[in-house]
Amino acid sequence: MAVRKQTYITEDQARALKRLAHAMGLSEAEILRRAVDLYLRTEGADGRDPYADMIGIVNTGRGDGSVTHDSIYDRH
16 A cells, blocks of 8 residues: 655756656656665664674675675665
8 A cells, every 4th residue: 555645856857867767667656666775774764784694694604794784785
C-alpha cells in the first residue's frame, strides 16, 4: 500500500530530478522512492542494523576484514 506524501524541493532539485528520471526512463516518483530507500538504509533507519553484515566476518576465512569492513556499504 502506498502512502501519499507532499513536500517541497528546490528548483535545482526539481530540474535535476526531471533530467535523471528522463535519462533513466523512470518516473520522478520512482526516483524519489529509491532515494528515500537508499537514505534510510544508509542511516540505519529502515529497522535493519547497518552492522549486521559484519557479523561473522572474522569466521569467513578472509584475512582482510580490518581493511575491507567498510565495503559492506558499497553493496547498497
